[in-house]
Amino acid sequence: MGMSELMLPEFDALSDERRQQIMELIAQHTGVRLLRIERFERWGRSCTTGVFEAHGREMVLVPGAEVTLGWDHFEQGLDEDTTEELNCVMDEYEIDCSIPELVAQGMTAVRSFTAPPLLVARRYEPLGWEEVDVNDKRILPKWRSSLRQLEKDHDRRSIEIHKTVRFEKKGDQIRAFLAHEVTLKELKELLSRQGFTMATADEWAWLCGGGCRTLFACGDYFTSDMCIKYFKEDGDDRPYTLEEPNFFGLSIGYDPYQYELVDAEERTVCGGDGGCNICGGLGPYMGYLPASPHARPQVKGGQQLNINFDFCRPVIRLDDLKL
Structure with missing residues (x-):
């Protein structure tokens, strides 16, 4: 079967023995260390995959898939509380359009994408x-x-x-x-010397949403039992819901204040807006829209990185892996 075994749905159908064998081959091929096989479950989806160690960080194998990315309508629809929240925002800022039109302004167009299998750092990392x-x-x-x-x-x-x-x-x-000041070129050179690169914007969308057709991987809106960063109630000591590992084992798209760099010729980011919507008083829903897997990547331009807002998630490509 070869590399098709690393693509969904074939990946999910692997036997335990074959899965272990593939993970050991990946470790041997890339020079990383296989730690364990682990099953991740979140929001009605699951993935049993390998957890690896590379240069002191945990990485997971995220399988590839033929997926649809982008957004043009609500799959589930919004609940009453979220609708009321958005209506208040639109009234206060005199926004004259429908809620779907408002949301669509910041989303990418619907398109097909072939996501490749990748070894992916479980968390993004600070720079500089x-x-x-x-x-x-x-x-x-x-x-x-x-x-x-x-x-x-x-x-x-x-x-x-x-x-x-x-x-x-x-x-x-x-x-x-x-x-220390860091440029995009310097970051890419450092990653390359260690055998890493960064995900593209479309790959980031896959890692964050897994091809979900809802606005977020958790659904079209946040439910009242979720603990949302910057909006939790006093005395709530639960972990932030969106920061907990997703169905691939990744903590991703959980803090709009922090940009995640993606592979591009000039500084381009996903996963947030630097907190602009939250600081502007637009509430949790509008505040987190830039962290949606379908949100439009922001091309900041130039080579100079912002070490207080830009973060990097190393990935390893498996293009030349022989199974």
């Missing part, structure tokens, strides 16, 4: 911040006043001097990070 010892000589004396301030302030958890240094506190321990 080097962790150093708090006594590192590169931390200038004038910055240490911020360190002493953090040590004395029991309620504060971090202090950052813009694009220079950041101190983070957890319990009695303080970690220090120095900032």
Whole structure:
């Protein structure tokens, strides 16, 4: 069967023995370490796949598939609370269109796509911040006043001097990070040296939504029992619903404040709008629309990356794998 075994629906039909064999072949071919076979279940879907370790990060094998991406209508429709929320936003900002028309403005067109199988980092990663010892000589004396301030302030958890240094506190321990400017070209070269690349925008949409036809992988709207970041109630200590691993084992599309870089000639991002809609008071639904798997990628342009908002998810392509 060859590489077709890494494409759905064939992938789901693999025997336990064949699945284990394939995962071992992938580890041997790519140089990563196979940790375990794990079944991930979320939002009515599941995937039994390999979990690997590469350069200190966990990665999962995400199978490929022939899928439909993009959005042009609600599959389920909206509940009463979400409809009321959107109507209030449209009234306040004098938006003169229907709710589907409003949503469609930020979505990509419906299209077919062949998603390839990929090894994918389970979480995206920050850029440009080097962790150093708090006594590192590169931390200038004038910055240490911020360190002493953090040590004395029991309620504060971090202090950052813009694009220079950041101190983070957890319990009695303080970690220090120095900032470094990073370009897209430099990031790609670093990833390439380690055997990685980034997903394309269409691949990111597949990883985030799994080909779902609803607006989000969880459905067309957020239910009242979900714990949504930036909108949870006081005293709610549950983990954020959208940050929990999806059916591929990935934490993805869960924070609109954080851009996820995708492979392109110039800086292009998915998964958020830098928090613009949330900061603008548009509420949770409009706030999270840019994190939809169907949302239009944002071409920011240029090569300079923003180390406070841009994040990277390394992937490994399996194009030349022989099964």
